[in-house]
Amino acid sequence: MSNSLATRLWMGSQDASTILWADLMILKRRLGRYMLTTLISPLLYLVAFGWGLGRGMNMNGTTYLQFVVPGIIALTAMTTSFNGAGTRLNVDRLYFRSFDELLMAPTGTLSLLIGKALIGVVRGLVSSSAFIAVALLMGSGLHLNPAFIIALLVTCFSFSFLGVMAALLARSHQDLATFSSVILLPMTFLGGTFFSLDQVPLALKVALYALPLTHSSICLRAAALNQPVPESSFLAMLLFMLLFFLGGLFALRRSSI
Amino acid sequence: MKAKKSDYPNDWSRPMVEVERLTKSYQGRQVVSGLDLQIRASELFGFLGPNGAGKTTTIRILTTLSRPTSGQVRLNGIDVVRQPTLAKAQFGIVQQHMSLNRDLTVRENLELHARLHHLPADKGSDRIEELLEYVEMSGYADQLIDHLSGGLKRRTMIARALIHRPRLLFLDEPTVGLDAQSRRRVWDLIRRMNRDGTTVFLTTHYIEEAESLCDRVGILDQGRLIAMDSPLNLRRRLGMVTVEAQNEETGTEYSFFPDRAAAASMWQGRAGHERIVMRESNLEDVFVELTGHKVMDG
Numbered sequence: 001m002s003n004s005l006a007t008r009l010w011m012g013s014q015d016a017s018t019i020l021w022a023d024l025m026i027l028k029r030r031l032g033r034y035m036l037t038t039l040i041s042p043l044l045y046l047v048a049f050g051w052g053l054g055r056g057m058n059m060n061g062t063t064y065l066q067f068v069v070p071g072i073i074a075l076t077a078m079t080t081s082f083n084g085a086g087t088r089l090n091v092d093r094l095y096f097r098s099f100d101e102l103l104m105a106p107t108g109t110l111s112l113l114i115g116k117a118l119i120g121v122v123r124g125l126v127s128s129s130a131f132i133a134v135a136l137l138m139g140s141g142l143h144l145n146p147a148f149i150i151a152l153l154v155t156c157f158s159f160s161f162l163g164v165m166a167a168l169l170a171r172s173h174q175d176l177a178t179f180s181s182v183i184l185l186p187m188t189f190l191g192g193t194f195f196s197l198d199q200v201p202l203a204l205k206v207a208l209y210a211l212p213l214t215h216s217s218i219c220l221r222a223a224a225l226n227q228p229v230p231e232s233s234f235l236a237m238l239l240f241m242l243l244f245f246l247g248g249l250f251a252l253r254r255s256s257i
Numbered sequence: 258m259k260a261k262k263s264d265y266p267n268d269w270s271r272p273m274v275e276v277e278r279l280t281k282s283y284q285g286r287q288v289v290s291g292l293d294l295q296i297r298a299s300e301l302f303g304f305l306g307p308n309g310a311g312k313t314t315t316i317r318i319l320t321t322l323s324r325p326t327s328g329q330v331r332l333n334g335i336d337v338v339r340q341p342t343l344a345k346a347q348f349g350i351v352q353q354h355m356s357l358n359r360d361l362t363v364r365e366n367l368e369l370h371a372r373l374h375h376l377p378a379d380k381g382s383d384r385i386e387e388l389l390e391y392v393e394m395s396g397y398a399d400q401l402i403d404h405l406s407g408g409l410k411r412r413t414m415i416a417r418a419l420i421h422r423p424r425l426l427f428l429d430e431p432t433v434g435l436d437a438q439s440r441r442r443v444w445d446l447i448r449r450m451n452r453d454g455t456t457v458f459l460t461t462h463y464i465e466e467a468e469s470l471c472d473r474v475g476i477l478d479q480g481r482l483i484a485m486d487s488p489l490n491l492r493r494r495l496g497m498v499t500v501e502a503q504n505e506e507t508g509t510e511y512s513f514f515p516d517r518a519a520a521a522s523m524w525q526g527r528a529g530h531e532r533i534v535m536r537e538s539n540l541e542d543v544f545v546e547l548t549g550h551k552v553m554d555g
Contacts, residue, residue, distance in 0.1 A: 018372040018373055021372070022358060025360075026360040092358075096356065096358075097352070097354050101356050101370070102373070104350060105370065106373070107342075107373055108342065255322075256341075
């Protein structure tokens, strides 16, 4: 590796960590409130679907609680990573317009994209970890192995990049809210989170396999149940991550010279 | 050692900003049309124009936020399109709107920018202390931005813009929304920064601000630069004395004369006007005469 490339990589990583540092300072100030708001939805899903609706149900040899918890982890990682990266960026860009300051700093596009996505990853991991802790206490029997952690990380990165891309392409706050309602909300319920895709008709199944959350749910569930992770789904997760990364890069390059 | 304005005597030969045949079009409409502009190192330059004249678009191009349709822009000799990262290191900017991170303290905001401009940690800390003193805000370093007054926020933005010792500073409406006292403090700061060798590119709606601060002003109208000179020369060209003939029916009529004697000989004995006022011409007279707009007109 040439010296100049190594220097550029080092400086790029420093820039990304600087951008993350500022966002972490804000998260640290609001951690209590953040944890409270971010855990409400997954805990409600857990109570309603895991304990209420699914009590006594059997899913291919596992309890419904064991089945649904990885799905809720996937959707928690999705929503918190997307919102953690996207919502704040959207507000900074369109309302406070403080994002212009980052665009005018001598920071590379790649560092800016990664720096802005990392806070989504951190928020996704914090929220998912808190939920996992609660789920373990409730006896969900999760297996926290390396495959599970890798699948969780890829999920957080994918949806953080998607959040950055959506925030940069949005022309108003409403645009981002619409994106959440039209894309994320249906995915929450249809992305293999609460029911097995084996039970749906073939045409719908094909459509549902086109959703990134489906593959996150499949991989997280397989890993959590100590089963082999389907390679095709893991590959699909990586492809979605690459796609959203490139989309974010494109949107960022459009934002300045 | 800091450069002083006196190091660059009146010829100010080195251009800090060079704009050549700059054009920007949006959806087929030309917002900036063939703009040529040179701002010399250490100059305090005012960029005036009615709303919609193309000022903001020009500044967005100069500060790398927008790509020109055609033409060239160089900051301190660096092309902003070809070498944007290097160009970004040449300038600091105080935007019109409050663009600080509201959830961070004053010190954290400054630290963020020190780090983004790759200042080593120890030098960054020293520079932050130095700038807090410079803008007289040492006592507010650990306050959240949201808890500061408008004037203090503006001074924090100025400190942030100076963190990497830029040779060029863009000030976009730096005193908008400030009370008279805060405005004067910001004016003093601008003068001081310019005396210390910083080239200042100022846009403002307050004509008296440009007149009081700027070595030269450029007036932009409908995307074209229609005048550029020192405020004094622009006034001389118009006429140093203005006569306002205020008439209730026809409104106020303005006439311009080289001196009071010429004005007096023209207006003595004229009847039919309610009130005649003779006064020194100002930059606003020049602006209105050239653009046909009041400064705040859209």
